[in-house]
Amino acid sequence: MLPGHSWRAPSTGAGRIWIDAVVASAPNVELLWWEGCPNWKDALGMLRDGMRSVGLDPDTIDVREISTDADAEREEFVGSPTIRVNGRDVQPPGDDPAGLTCRVYRLRDGRISPLPDPQDLRETLSKAIEGGGE
């Protein structure tokens, strides 16, 4: 089993200790969304698929709505959807200001998209599992 997997949890014994250590190393995955963009559920579906594809539990995603400018400032939210793995943005936004808006992503084939490239997402998740996502 790869490090970071959390899909099996023995209830007792030495295995429990080992699994707890593995779960503790699972990356913190966040999805921040704003209702003004119509695609956050698509983003959540993509993120869940991405987590499953690298062996992570999609039920651990921390999904948070950003509904005010103050929320956006506090969370350094530069648009919906924002996906962070161990605090690292899937596609770092550069100097975009915080605010209630929609993210503009660039796919690997050059197209503009309201969602990140699924391959970027999987790569970020994989790096986090390997300890390179910080």
Add this chain to the structure above:
Amino acid sequence: MAEASATKVGSPAPPLELPDTEGTVHTLPKPGEVPATVVVWTCNHCPYALAWHDRLVDLAHDYAPNGVRFLAVNSNDAERYPRDSLEAMRDRVRAEGWPFPYLYDETQQAAHDWAAQVTPHVYVLDGELRVRYEGAPDSDHMDPSQNAAWLREALDAVLAGDEPARPATDPIGCSIKWKP
């Protein structure tokens, strides 16, 4: 999914009188002046508007020989969304060589009058300035091969003097950024 628009297909188009990025004021054509007009609410910062933009530019080029008038409108609150400021609009028009005017709806009155909801939100008017289509350019912002098919279908019908087979679709995109 956006709610149904208050600008009804079949009804007369609301008025439109706005300056473009160089300050020239544009209005809708006079009845009978052109066979069809496309009005599209768009903006600079929305991924849906950006994804569909090239298809709309292609469409404007393709239908210009038919006398179709094309107007783009940005109604977003530029104070909260500086990428939609008049200056940013002007920069984009100049850099990209837009083939149609990009109108600045600073007061947001036009968006209210037309009940525009999202960017992009397109309307097709016939020669008598009645709304004959409103909604999205096509079914998939991520698929350039769609080529604004719904909008082309509606324009072709209007130019042929027919009713569009699909007079309304759900506009998909970013909400208009209203002023507080």
